[in-house]
Amino acid sequence: MKMVVGVMVLGQLLTRLLLAAHVGDRLAAARRILRDVPLIDGHNDLPWNIRKFLKNQLRDFKFEDLRDAHPWARSAWSHTDLRRLKDGMVAAQFWSAYVPCSSQYLDSVQLALEQIDLIRRLVNKHPQNMVLVTTAAGIEIAHKEGRLASLIGVEGGHAVGNSLAVLRMLYELGARYLTLTHTCNTPWADCSTVDEPGQVPHIGGLSNFGKSVVLEMNRLGMMVDLSHVSVPTMLDAMHASRAPVIFSHSSAHALCNSSRNVPDHALRFLARNGGIVMVSFYPHFISCGEKSTLQDVAAHINHIRKVAGIDHIGIGAGYDGINLTPVGLEDVSKYPDLFAELLARGWSEKDVQKLAGLNLIRVFKAVEQVRDRMAGEGIEPLEEEIPRDDVIGRLYCRYPITPSTIP
Ligand SMILES: [Zn+2]
Numbered sequence: 001m002k003m004v005v006g007v008m009v010l011g012q013l014l015t016r017l018l019l020a021a022h023v024g025d026r027l028a029a030a031r032r033i034l035r036d037v038p039l040i041d042g043h044n045d046l047p048w049n050i051r052k053f054l055k056n057q058l059r060d061f062k063f064e065d066l067r068d069a070h071p072w073a074r075s076a077w078s079h080t081d082l083r084r085l086k087d088g089m090v091a092a093q094f095w096s097a098y099v100p101c102s103s104q105y106l107d108s109v110q111l112a113l114e115q116i117d118l119i120r121r122l123v124n125k126h127p128q129n130m131v132l133v134t135t136a137a138g139i140e141i142a143h144k145e146g147r148l149a150s151l152i153g154v155e156g157g158h159a160v161g162n163s164l165a166v167l168r169m170l171y172e173l174g175a176r177y178l179t180l181t182h183t184c185n186t187p188w189a190d191c192s193t194v195d196e197p198g199q200v201p202h203i204g205g206l207s208n209f210g211k212s213v214v215l216e217m218n219r220l221g222m223m224v225d226l227s228h229v230s231v232p233t234m235l236d237a238m239h240a241s242r243a244p245v246i247f248s249h250s251s252a253h254a255l256c257n258s259s260r261n262v263p264d265h266a267l268r269f270l271a272r273n274g275g276i277v278m279v280s281f282y283p284h285f286i287s288c289g290e291k292s293t294l295q296d297v298a299a300h301i302n303h304i305r306k307v308a309g310i311d312h313i314g315i316g317a318g319y320d321g322i323n324l325t326p327v328g329l330e331d332v333s334k335y336p337d338l339f340a341e342l343l344a345r346g347w348s349e350k351d352v353q354k355l356a357g358l359n360l361i362r363v364f365k366a367v368e369q370v371r372d373r374m375a376g377e378g379i380e381p382l383e384e385e386i387p388r389d390d391v392i393g394r395l396y397c398r399y400p401i402t403p404s405t406i407p
Contacts, residue, residue: 164381
């Protein structure tokens with residue numbers, strides 16, 4: 001009897017060792033894939049944390065390693081530094097120039113400019129490790145050079161202050177996507193909260209001006225980001241857009257019915273549009289609760305793959321904008337573990353390459369091609385009438401506010 005138990009224990013031990021060896025092999029395979037193709041993440045909120053913690057002053061910011069730095073080390077919102085980005089083999093990061101809804105009708109344009117300035121200063125301060133990138137080809141070049149391709153995404157349509165002129169200037173400053181809303185409606189687009197029980201739509205999707213914003217983004221070569229928008233806004237934007245769209249940080253509604261996630265019918269429409277969902281890791285969007293795991297994130301990725309197809313998935317973890325992370329995906333160093341898990345689930349190397357970065361590069365190149373085609377068609381910038389010349393009058397004219405709300 002003793003011997004039987006002994007053999008059983010030995011057997012279990014051997015199985016465990018073999019499994020561990022397999023896991024190690026798969027992690028090595030994942031790392032090899034990420035050396036060949038760039039790993040691109042669609043959304044990181046570090047710039048907002050720098051605003052919160054350091055008032056945008058980079059003087060004492062030790063981005064190389066924040067694991068022992070105050071207040072980063074103890075903050076639940078901090079998951080990113082250069083050392084961990086390297087460990088996680090991240091090749092390209094869209095840094096979010098996030099603009100809170102409380103600034104709508106007030107200083108949202110100023111905030112967007114300040115956050116873009118911050119991202120540009122952060123990149124310029126680390127020329128060995130980072131490079132500002134504004135093209136799809138730039139991502140591939142930076143990956144070969146071993147520098148983190150740093151791209152700018154503006155989060156919140158109110159950042160353009162209802163002005164196509166501002167939108168064009170954000171593009172000039174390097175912004176390559178605009179998230180059409182954050183958690184507030186703009187005068188031209190509904191956000192995802194209107195889809196929640198008891199809420200009523202403001203417009204019911206995109207207004208005519210909202211469609212003009214999308215077309216102007218197509219003309220510029222700026223990606224339309226539909227994370228945070230309502231489902232009718234998603235559908236309107238995909239109808240209006242001549243180019244593929246992105247969801248920079250959203251997950252699957254079928255697995256967690258958060259209004260921030262993408263329902264299956266929109267996923268099928270997205271496949272026809274050619275765009276991608278970059279999967280968010282936020283537990284509230286993954287398991288609809290405070291706890292989730294790397295395996296739960298893999299399940300969302302598999303679901304989106306099943307419904308939309310392998311060409312329409314990417315990664316948009318949302319690090320530094322979330323204060324909870326899945327077990328196994330605690331910070332930006334953990335991405336290779338996720339790819340190892342997908343290899344364990346039978347994903348081919350080619351599939352993993354698409355998820356990691358090839359899909360986003362394809363979308364970005366398609367957006368650039370639409371820009372070139374529209375230029376070839378002689379399509380000019382959309383000209384809007386500027387309501388008034390004096391500043392206060394202009395604000396007053398454009399927005400339904402009383403003078404007392406103007407600071
Ligand atoms: Zn967000």
